[in-house]
Amino acid sequence: MFSIISPSEPRFDNDVEGERRHGSKQKDAMDFDLDDSENVTSPGQFITSSATFMRGHGTYVDQEEVLASVAGTIERVNKLVSVRALKSRYTGEIGDLVIGRITEVAAKRWKVDVFGRNEGVLMLSSVNLPGGVQRRKLESDELQMRTFFEEGDLLVAEVHQFFNDGAISLHTRSLRYGKLRNGQLVTVSPMLIRRLKSHFVALHCGVDLIIGMNGFIWVSKHAKEFEGQSEEGFEAQAVYSNKNDDIDNATRTAISRVTNIIRILSRHSIPLTDSIIAQAYDWAMEQDSNEVKEMLTDDYGELMVQALLAFR
Amino acid sequence: MSRVELLSVHNYRSDGRRPKELRDISLSLGTHGHADGSALVSHGLTNVLVTVHGPREAKSRANTLFDRAVLSVNVDIPVFSGGQGGKRGRSDKRVLEFTSAIRQTFEPIVQTQLYPRSQIDIFVQVLQQDGGLLQTSINACTLALIDAGIPLTDYVCAITCALHDSTPLLDITSLEESDLPNLTAAVLPKSGKITLLTLETRIHVDRFEEMFTLAEDAGKVVHGEMLRAVTTRTERLVRAMEKGGVQDHSRTGIERPSARRAEMDIDMDDV
Structure with a gap:
């Protein structure tokens, strides 16, 4: 352990040195003919x-x-x-995983804020209704749309298609999509999100991440896999519930720590991937002071970013 | 009433500048984290903060256009900013004119046709005024729009020019503004076009031409400063994103033994 830490000390110095050199170079770099x-x-x-x-x-x-x-x-x-x-607002692509917030319940559709230039639309026909996938949409469903999603609810969905004017149409026709519970939302610039193999990430600290391509990230308590639950056995109570499960203090701390890590990385404009967040979490746990609220100080952020860049 | 000499016999202005000298310009982008784009611009003591939100869903559906975005400009000139004549509400005639001047300046420049049914909100907050308020606000709007990633066909660079006897004075303070006939011009440096020209008094046409060409040239100088501010910031952010990303390693194809990794971080900047 010691042997790893000791050589890394001068490395930090080097890096700071580099930054400084860099700052002085920047002044010359205002010329447009430079390759840079x-x-x-x-x-x-x-x-x-x-x-x-x-x-x-x-x-x-x-x-x-x-x-x-x-x-x-x-x-x-x-x-x-x-x-x-x-830096710009989110421009959707079909198949993107996004997180949004319901802003309006309209006829046969919900309006969803996905940080785009228009609000996204979630049609009643593109959500999973209780009672199985094959079930037909009834008039009674139209009348009780608020029992599924209400104004202010957060949900995870996929970009289904575009309307003629470029507005996004979403769908939640999978058991992995739907209403979000047991966690908190953190927003970053959509430019910092890279496309990943899977946008559902389970960190080993008992925290799940859902990384929306629109820059919204949901940090929540680890949920049990849906395995063994067939599409038929889909329970409306569980999927559309507004109640949080019990979350113990350790999990709450872990959630806040992950949230703060994401905030630090976003403040330093570092693209977010599952691996860098996991690395940052490990680094944070190795530090002497484990206070979550101290993480948001500038010094702590600098140290973390330097350590992460030294890893690479 | 003691009369301040606006231009001394030695050709110095009341604040010690030469007639064609601009005040200190400070431009900072992205000062306001919560907005999509923001800029804090000061010309001398005039200080304006602009935040841009959008393009986003319009608040009232009646105001949307089916083929392009709507620009909405809100101007706030608080009493503490030090203007003349006490409080100016949002419905004050001069504030309304000021607001529509800014909106009309940017309507042809912002590529609104890319965002049908959306709205772009521009909030102009005047923090301190000392002449050249319109010029400072327009420059701040340009930078805030660029910071928000909203497509513009060109920069908009505004500058004020006054006339003292037969000498044109650039970038005037409020002392000069209250006594001298003055014009504000907004220049598009790429095409050399003018999107805004205001002049509230009568002046001789020959004098006007002189002032106008001077303002055009000064606009290009302001453009140089704005370009530098934007490029510096863009480069810094690009570098930060590349540094943290996995991407750049594969792209540049640099691979070195782990012992030399710290140096690599430095070298990356030169790549």
Whole structure:
């Protein structure tokens, strides 16, 4: 143990040194001819000629020139040039897992806030109704929509398709989707979320994560797997319940710790993956002071980020 | 009443500047974590905070447009900011005019057609005023919109120019503003177009041309500063995201023994 920690001490110093050097370099880097900034755009900047390239998101064409319209980085796929903004609202893609909050109950549909440019829509026909998947939607279901989802409820869903005006349609037709309980929500910029093999993550500290592609992350008590429960044995009581289970203090602490880790990483603009969160949790547990509330101080955050970057 | 000399015989202004000298500009982006985009801009002592929310679902459905987003601008000029004439409410005529000037400046620049049925809210908070309020607000709006990742066709750079006898003065303080005829111009540096030009007094057309071309040039100088602020911030964030990401290792293909990892972090910046 000691042998690992002792060489890592000078490493931190090195890193700080690097940062400092970096700061001084930044002042020179304001020139646009430098290779470093070649990839970085800002509105109105010339990218290429429209005769040879196609324009993608974040660009527009003016007088046969492709120009950037947002501040971000250039991405090129064959002949398609697009600019990925550093910070923007969530733009959905079919199949994305998102977390949203019900804002309105309308006729045969719910309006869901998914941090997009429009509100998402969850149709009554795209949720699992009690009594099995094959059951037909009845008028009585329309009348008691609030027993399934109410205004303010949080839910996890998948992007199903788009409407003509670009609004997102969601569905929760899986036992893994549905109302969220037993945890807390933390929001980060959608740009920090990478696509993962699975967005349902079980950390070994007894905490489950659901990482929505829209930057909403649900941190909750570990839930038992649904194994053994067939689609037929689906219980409306369990899925649409508004009651939290009992959560012991240790789990509550773990949930808050994971939440704070996510906040720290997001403050330092570090892309979130399941592995980096697990690493950060282990690092946090090794520290002398385990107070969760102390984690949000700047010093603690700096230390954690440096340690995580040194791991890589 | 003691009369302050606005331009001395040695060609210095009341605050010690030359006629064509701008005040200190400070531009900071992303100051307000909760908003989608924000910017704090000050020209000398004039200080404006702008926050942008959206594009998001419009609050009232009656205000939505089916083919583009709606820009809504809210201006708050509190009493403590030090303007003349006491409190100005939201329905005050001058505040309304100010608000619509900002909205009309940005409507042709923001690519609203990309966001049908949405709304983009711009909140302008005046923290301190010392002349050139419209100029500062417009510059702050530009940066806040860029910070929010909202597509713009170009920067909008505004500057105020006044006329003292026959000498044009750039970037005026409130002392100069109250005594001299002045114009505010918002320049699009890429195309050289003008999106806003206000002038509330009558001046000779020859003098106007002089002031106007000077304002155009000054707008480009302001653009240089804004570009630098945006690029510096963008680069810093890109670097932070690459550093933490798994992505960059595969992309740059750098692989080294673990003993040298700390140095790698430094080298990555040069890649």
